[in-house]
Amino acid sequence: MSAGRVGCLAGWGLGACLLVAVVLARGRLLPAAAAWLDVGGPPERADAVLVLLGDPDTRAMTAAALVRGGWAPRVLLNTFAPTEQDQRGIVLPGHEIHRRMLLRCGVPAADIVLLDNRVHTTYDEVSGLADYLASRPDWRVLVVTDAPHTRRSRWVLRRILGDRASQTSLVSAATDKCRTDCWWQSETGFSFVLSEYLKLGFYAVRYGVAGYVGAAGAALAVAWWAYRRRRRRVPAPSP
């Protein structure tokens, strides 16, 4: 049997073993996959809490608890770009629902700062924060979002704020949509965790360098393949 064939069989064998190991260890790997997404930590005293827009049932309520607990004196809220339903008055704009939830949970209206921007994405929201902090260089900010969303948020914070990202701390809001220990057993948990991984990949390509790295990797693989073929074709020198 040629060396190439032995190598190929070894590769397949290793892959099969890895697959079996993953299946056997899924009880530990799956919770770890969700836990990896949660990079939130305990709160520190700060100048403001930024609520990333999304689920007001969790994020706004958590931000209100932080303000009422004395961790920060005010809440920053971005404003969503208008949708068809809220333009027609069928539903309230998302940021307005967050604002009302904060008021309902005891945050005074004067302590809620609406940032006048029209955001669509987490990336836009952090850009909005960067603009706001430009004239406040010493401020520290607590950033509140749902636990599985914290890793992507941290990536965006580091990408946009650079060194100033160290002046922000992520705080995870408990979510009833997704339990870390059994997320794959509920549809909302399944969608939440997998979509976060997909979005992380998208962000890495769209806003990061993963696209360039991937293209460079593909070019290297093609070059390596061509080199191997060429070497195989060159006859060995006769003794």
Added chain:
Amino acid sequence: MGLPDPGSPSRARRALGLKLGAAIIVLAAIVAGHALVLRMLARPLVSEQPPGAAAVLCLQGDEDGVEGDRTLDEAARWCREAPGRQVLLLEPWPRRVVELGIVPSFEQMVRRELTGRNISNAAIVTLRGKALDDWERARLLRAWLEQNPAAEVVMACGRFHSGRIRYVFDAVLGRPLATRVRIRPVADPDYDPAYWWRSRQGVKDVMFGWLGLAYAWGEGPQRITPSRWTAAEYQSLARETFGKAP
């Protein structure tokens, strides 16, 4: 003069040229036909049947209101097209923003919008049951279909959610009842569903459509029902977690 040696450099160059040419043709075909491929990718997510003799239009709520921005217009048009038509609402689990009175419930919102479009309140019927997902909505509808053996229903829902609804309703209702439910997908006006990949919302709808459909195919009804905290429970949890700043 004979044929070139199979291992000769000229033959190898020709073979490499042919492969490169084939790769370029395949790449060009992918670039030119990407719209077809992407449309095919979204096709399993869509299900649509003609309404037939149905006189009841069923609406379901999602987190942001009613699924499909134009659904309420569709529902009003539906009621006006023939006398005696009804709108059936499947009550969703109330979110904390509803519980605290910050936003109206799904039922309140739909009644307000439809009566604003000159539809009588009597034509709107709510099936109570605080459904958490499509499986629970299907069970609610099954009970109603069993009580109304002559009724046929058109289910209005988001376009890329319709395939999953068809799958779940077929599974829960079984053959004779499922044929009495037709699906009517309602497109999002913010993007053209034939070019869904050009819009962020379209990409999100297709992504979540596939995740939901994959879960339904692979798992069926969810094995655990996630706990839902009430507003008071959540506030108390957040207070205990973070406490007071030192």
